[in-house]
Amino acid sequence: MDTEPTYTIFLGQQRLRTAPLREVLAALKELHRTTRDPLLVFNDHTGRTIDFDLSGTLDEVLAREAPAPARPGPGRPKLGVVSREVSLLPRHWDWLESHPNGASAALRRLIDEARKADPAAERRRMAILPTDRFLTVMGGDLPGAEEASRALYAGDGAAFRSLVQDWPEDIRLHVLHLSAPAFELEAAT
Known part of the structure; x- marks a missing residue:
């Protein structure tokens, strides 16, 4: 069962919002009017940063930024x-x-x-890469970042949680949220 993808907005080390695309775009348009500070937006499914063209109305932005329907061509x-x-x-x-x-x-x-x-292994695999991408951008300079990445890939949730425990709260909470499926097997045993 696929859920609607979410995006997360960070201002420095502060998480401002995690929500589906429409809500994030509305928040970004408002933030664009009120702050000149750099914002980072992450696609929580991929862990990649994403830039949006916020010109025009919210509906125009959404029409531009929403995933395009499959284009006609080979296939069905x-x-x-x-x-x-x-x-x-x-x-x-x-x-x-x-x-x-x-x-x-x-x-x-x-x-x-x-x-x-092996659905649990699939969920684990699907959580590791976005977590690592987010970790690299937001936690790359934080103490224990490389070790946390190693623990993530090794499936060592206890070490991972220990390594990120002293990180800024919003970064720590978001990296723990993204990584949770990577450690489901460990929690079940």
């Missing part, structure tokens, strides 16, 4: 299938093409099976 755009390039060795193509419904269907089935085989 009405179903959300978008064509991209995949590089494989000839033996891989031969194997894929020998399956019912062709290579694309076989790849989709393999991916779905892998995602379902």
Whole structure:
């Protein structure tokens, strides 16, 4: 079950807002009018910083910045299938093409099976990279940042929490929020 993506606004070390796109854009437009201090906006799903063109009305900004619908072309755009390039060795193509419904269907089935085989590991994997990206930007100069990154990838939640415990509150709380799925297995045992 996919939830609506969230974005987080930071002013220095202070977290101002975490919300879906529309709410974040409305807050950014207001902040743009009231402050000249640099703001950082993070896509919480990817951990990447993102810049928005805030010119125009909120609806105009949202129309520009909302994810574009799949463009017509190869694939089945009405179903959300978008064509991209995949590089494989000839033996891989031969194997894929020998399956019912062709290579694309076989790849989709393999991916779905892998995602379902170990959902906790998939959630962990999907939490590590955005957490590390956020950590690099906001915590990269903080004490223990490299060690925290190592603990994140090692799945050592106790060490990770210990290393970030003295960080500025908003950065610490957000990095713990982003990293929570990475340590679900550890908490369950």
